[in-house]
Amino acid sequence: MQLAGRVAHMTGDGSDGWEIYYRARDLKARGVAVVNLTIGEHDIRTDPRILDAMAASARAGNTGYTVGPGKPDLRRAIAERVTARAGVATGPGNVMVTPGGQAALFAAHMVTLDPGDTGLYCDPYYATYPGTIRATGARDVAVPTRPETGFQPEAEAIAARAAGARTLLINTPNNPTGTVYTRRTLEDVARVAADHDLWLISDEVYDTQLWAGEHLSPRALPGMAERTLVVGSLSKSHAMTGSRIGWLIGPEAVIGAVTALATNTTYGLPGYIQDAGLAALSLGAAFEEAVSAPFRRRRDLAVACLASSNRLRLVPSGGAMYVMVDVRATGLSGNRFAERLLEAERIAVMPGESFGQAAAGHVRIALTVDDDALAEALARLAAFAEGLPDAG
């Protein structure tokens, strides 16, 4: 029995960096102590106040169908948050609640790309980007960014690939690089999007993990609200990765289209989880700051730990729960560095190659263990790099 052709093209392009993740998991299962710095998940669990609100909602009978774009009170709360943070007027009609940010990402591409169209995304990229575009039947085309410019997207590189494209997917603060796009970058991106009549799909799920300044959403730039779809989520901001609650922000016509699509794909999300989301948002900015603070602290710690290394260079990091380290001076690829690091030191990091081509010769370090464990792991990682034979 034959499967659809799209099945063969559903997974990503990156070399199989997940090898390291699986190998680390297997070692752990066999009782070997491994420091796992691969996955972008907090070292805390969801706050009990949020879980209590969820349990109370479920016990109160909110266990039936919830169809459409989300519960009105939650849509309103998200709209208010987006208005306040992004500085652009957003009403409940601009908000679709989705079962996680990934579902919003998929829905955004499903309503803007037809089979055969081209969808652009920036390399390095989060693992699901190419597959998400391909799942719609569209062609995925990567726009390379460069270590030399701190992995900021460049207008020329986008424009060179924009013929026939209908969407451009960007991500700031960025996974895997930790890069925060500058206003200049976002203005360039906006100009190219307008010139080539592209939908801009802006993944902003790390918008609370910002180490300096304020989050700038490209939707707030002049004329961009009508062509920008913003993906948001409570996963990273509120340590609710498993609860699958996110949203898509966009013009009302787009929200109508993704609502119709959801009827055919997921059919709403649990009312009690929506109530948990409302409770989470009601905890306010101080709570969000408390959830993100450890990553800021650990970013600073990584800067300090690696400052004196001759072999390792930290990519300037402005946000997100990762740092990216340039290991090219060791003469090893990111893959090989990660493999040997796991073998020698039992420290698991993600090879840059698993995020595309642009971050080859780098590794991504998730800042997701406690400060002492991270400091020790980074010291060992730096010593490991120093101890490698000279390149070439």
Added chain:
Amino acid sequence: MQLAGRVAHMTGDGSDGWEIYYRARDLKARGVAVVNLTIGEHDIRTDPRILDAMAASARAGNTGYTVGPGKPDLRRAIAERVTARAGVATGPGNVMVTPGGQAALFAAHMVTLDPGDTGLYCDPYYATYPGTIRATGARDVAVPTRPETGFQPEAEAIAARAAGARTLLINTPNNPTGTVYTRRTLEDVARVAADHDLWLISDEVYDTQLWAGEHLSPRALPGMAERTLVVGSLSKSHAMTGSRIGWLIGPEAVIGAVTALATNTTYGLPGYIQDAGLAALSLGAAFEEAVSAPFRRRRDLAVACLASSNRLRLVPSGGAMYVMVDVRATGLSGNRFAERLLEAERIAVMPGESFGQAAAGHVRIALTVDDDALAEALARLAAFAEGLPDAG
């Protein structure tokens, strides 16, 4: 800004029977007492034992990512249930846990249909079927069934539309008709599927709501396990509509494909909901019987209430939480009958036309209010039909 072409083709073909539902909801919001027999949702809420298990799991820290095809213990429990009920050996590797039956339906079509392919489904149909097929980029083609044969699918009708088709979607026990496909029907369907090399997608979410005999899954027929994908859910069997927990059963290669697809669409479902699902299944057959018993009782009640009507004929009903009533003797369409019934009696039912063409001149009655309220509504409905002027 232009949306994808698929957006215009995402919703169904049925005439807008949801008008009645929305009108009833508006009346209710304005304080008018309406008996709502439109929606297939229990008049009970999810059992507290299931919700307690969910809350306990969440509080125990199961709030992180759960990727892949589902938690091993839940996949095992579902596999055991399917093996026991369908009588066909099913292992955890044949099970993908999905955020609801609709997500399983969508995934099944996404991995078997490419843009431009044809997907078949039987008319009358559950509202999302055509849109689900269209969302994949495929063409949806309805196979009509007939009131004269109790809406059982007929091999000739399927075969006549099978050229170029890759999938056939069936649903037994059936929404909206209440029809349970006979062994003969399913053998015919299986033969046509094999002859035309079709994937058979079998929606069996009402498999516990069966008023006589045992549920027959076409996957259990000789040679069919390799080409049948079964959609299941806890929504109807365990009154968990809002929790969005379902599954797809199929060959391991298909489960691998839908797992890869899920990475790009929904990215797993909450671990604590999976634990709630496991708790629900552990309540056993007696619990499932208790959840379905009211619908059997009310089906019998509907048979009794409408037996003496000259104008109304009940479609022989073998299962599901609905009965279908033939109103053609009144000279009214299903749409017009439902509109006038709502106006005159404040009783809301779904016009047959909202489920396609084949059930024109019928209305669907959801058995989802308590027995006394249902009996009274049916008596008023019958009297209303008798009081209509003679047809023609």
